[in-house]
Amino acid sequence: MGSTTQWARETFGDAADELAEVIPAGLARAHDRARNGHEGVHTQTLEAYGHGLYAAQYEELAAGLASLGHSLRLQGRTIVTVHEHLIYPFRYAKKDVPVTAARLRRATGFRADLIRRHGPEPMQQVLDLGLEELEDSEVHPDLDLVPQDHRLVLVAYACSMEQGVMRVEWGSAEFRREDRYLIWHHHEALPVRRG
Secondary structure (H helix, E strand, O other): OOOOOHHHHHHHHHHHHHHHHHHHHHHHHHHHHHHHHHHHHOOOOOHHHHHHHHHHHHHHHHHHHHHHOEEEEEOOEEEEEEOOEEEEEEEEEOOOOOHHHOEOOOOOOHHHHHHHHHOOOOOOOOOOOOOOOOOOOOOOHHHHHOOOOOEEEEEEEEEEOOOEEEEEEEEEEEEEOOOOEEEEEEEEEEOOOOO
């Protein structure tokens, strides 16, 4: 056994140690690709970096994790499941802040629905005041491609073009719709490899 925690070993079995190495390395490669793309187009804004990082994070993790699990195509991106856990990357900050500060930009959409559907049960049930709450009647059709029994493991990371990947954590979180924060049920740091 390697240096991974009991949670990681219970979640991913024998693949835990390799995942703990492959995931941060893949995110570092995604950052390098995005930075190189930004430098290649010579823009004054960070659009090329941001869009490049978004695409490259999925590609690098899919390539690194391919031998450890099964792939799904969700929203045109390849996502890998290992031991019935969907490994989903999420850049939550552009500076080194705790993962507990992570929140989504929108209360609706694919990512929010994915967390609600495959994340942990909420710690506190929503207070029912007897009012009919408007629910989104349609969810993204790709969510039907994820088996109902699969759980979500978020790989949340802080990364900027100047500093690279500063922090990587993985764990399970629920999504609090009213303020868009993630409420972590469990999270733990993964080793960050500096340049």
